[in-house]
Amino acid sequence: MNIFSLNRKQIKAKPLSTILNIFLFATGVAIISFLFLTTDKIESQLKNNVANIDLVVGAKGSPLQLILAGIYHIDHPTGNIQYKDALELTKNPLVKQAVPLALGDSYHGFRIVGTNQTYPDLYHGQLKEGKPWKSDFEANIGSKVAEKTGLRIGDHFAGVHGFIEEAGHAHDEHEYAVTGIFEETGTVLDQLILTNIESVWKIHEHHHDEHSDPGIGAEEDHDHHHGQADDHSHEHEVGHDHETAEAHAQISGNDEEKEITLLLVKYTNPMGAITLPRLVNSTTNMQAASPALEINRLYSLMGVGVHTIRLIAGFIIIISAFSIFISLLNSLKERKYELALIRSMGGSRNKLFSLIVLEGVTIAFIGYLAGLVLSRLGMLFISYYAETNYHYSLQQWFNLNDVYFLFVSLIIGLLSALIPAIKAMRTDISKTLSE
Template identity: 25%
Template sequence: MTLPGLAARSLLNRRASAVLTVATIAIAIALVVLVEQMRLQLREGFYRSVSGTDLIVGAPTSPVQLLLFSVFGIGNPSANLDHDRYLELAADPLVEWAVPIALGDAYRGYRVVGTSAAMFERYRYAGGRALLFAEGAGFDDLFDAVAGAAVARRLGLAPGDAIVLAHGGGNVSLHRHEAQPFRVSGVLAATGTPVDQAIYIRIDAHHAVHIGWERGMPEPARMLDPDQARALLAAAAREHDEAHEHAPESDSNDHATSDRIEGASAATALNEHDHEDDHEHQHSPSPGAVLEPSQVSAVLLGLKTRASALGLQYRLNQERERPLLAILPGLALQQLWRITGLAEQVLRVVSGLVVLAGLMGMLTALLGSLAERRREMAILRACGARPWQVAWLLLVEAGLLTALGIAAGLLLAWAAQLALAPWLLNQFGIALAPTWPAAWQWLVLAGIWVCGLLVALLPAVMVYRRTLNDGMQIRS
């Protein structure tokens, strides 16, 4: 019988200790693989979410905070931008598209994002993939809402369903907008990004439901019901059309520029015209002025050429009268990784120590079994096995135990990834797909297997010397 066969038979005879040893090594290997796979996939998921956005602009805060609340729905803005600044950014000649982000409401624990139709037309993720609708369509009515895939799946939302938003973020709801219900007009296809974790409404509707909240508490007498808001929007659109009909031909360039402002509603466009003719309308606010959003939380920008991103970022960050913060999403993510780098290193050290503990457990099991196996070694010697062959038997056993532990650890890590995937998707909007280790990780696992053999050298040398001495003893 070959040495591997003998080693397997020996381990079967001591199956209890062998199973415990394999389990210890498997847990250690699973921890090593899981930590690394989670780290790599989370980073990939974060990059996938911002790959189509060139700049993110918000009020002065930390770059990481701006990135987290605007894209990943983590945290809240400490300050907002004036809506006029968004219009200026959208009209910048370097900007191809601009998507406003307005936060402050939630629906059953999921954040509500006030935005524009440009979100569904221009936003890109995963290297240029566009958002698609699984059901329904985008905004048609002022009080339409579009649900992300994960929200629709968990809450059972479908086109036509009525929803009532709540003032506040996450699970903290201060007031429900009962008088201003929304209708789900569409459900987005799954993206595996934080887009799946939100509900999207028109930015002017986001403003409409907050009219009467200027003092921090609702004032029912000043609130708009949906019919009033729709009437104002229709009046704003009519006045906007009339204004353009009477506008001189020299304004055609301004009209072309306004067409690039994807996030501006008809009410906002009218208000821009009102500002141009301010001296004619000071006596009363126009319908457009009533519905025009006053603030946005952040603006996502796509540029005509990515080469202009650094220059535009520098120019925006140098403004002093009305300061802004413009960030490159990729660089902000690098800053986030530097912040979390220490925690990652600690996890790596801990998982390395767990592997060491697993190998030490195997060494303890092998050493503890030497006295019990003295008779087994004597039988092998009597059958003609040489001392070095008996020593090799222990090395082969250690190799088998370590290999089985690695295999079981990989399966355990795979199962853990499957189990953690729903939680990660729910918490961060990041889709985690279980994967096998990369090539360099297989080298690490091979190194661990070699370490298992090295650990077994001590009991192997002890067995070699003992069997050699037993063979030299003279028995009467």
């Protein structure tokens, strides 16, 4: 007597009830598995892109917006800051390193960032081919930029104002030349186009007096990009001049009237975390935002929603377990003669017990597999959305929690079938057959 064959036939005997139980179980599993995948991938992306940056200094506004714009490049900056103020901050002994960034222009949705050669080092960026930019209008591109746009060494391209290709003003009069392509790092560097500040400065100096149309799609974006062009030039100077005192002395007073978008700061020692943010926020027109603090706040905001959704998914699984329990319990009334015949033909009580338990565990296992498939389909969709809109890859097909959840699913199936299995094991053969 093969209990596996009997189990398969019994499951097929009531397709609607079985499908309902599997669907409920799969829904709960899919939601929880999907949340594990997305939260794990998002958290790893957030941590990888912080790159040991201690502080982001920019214009006053939302600290979280400043972090998202300056580190993750998924938001517009809060504005611009004066170059002379940023230059003064770099002289503080608590500042070990200050890397300038100038945001505003883009190419096919990928941001063009005016900065210096220290920025790729934050992400351990190494050139896969080509050489670092040196002259004006030379650029190094990330691996994802090269993959999506098809740009290669020696190719030329023109940037546009803003981050929407159709809405921004194209700088056709000044084209960048690709001189290097970075190796894939799995960080934000993969999706950036890096150049020196002078290049962006020259473009915006030429464009600043002529361009007055705010038709970038948003007036705020236009203002940002205008200032950011100048920022590029300033940032180059900040990053470059931060290296030596002599470089500071070479800056003319004219340059100090310029603006930059923000600074990425590393502390000399832990005292910087206590002193520097307070100093910037209270004594200057700039704002200092701590990536660690803001990301923890973001985690807490996400955590409330994620925890709530997990509770809902858990509740669905509990309902599914009750559904399996009721389904098996009700089926005993119709199957009592069948079970009695099995006993009379030599089947033991343990055999009956195993048959019912196996049915509950099988439904839970099938539901678990269906839930995994649904969660991966959801992951595929959200990854495509993130890749299309933010150039971030969230693809992740395996999580260690899935293994743990497999055992949890099987235990739930076992518990839901336990009482019906005990009742089946206690079937009175003579009474049932006499009926």
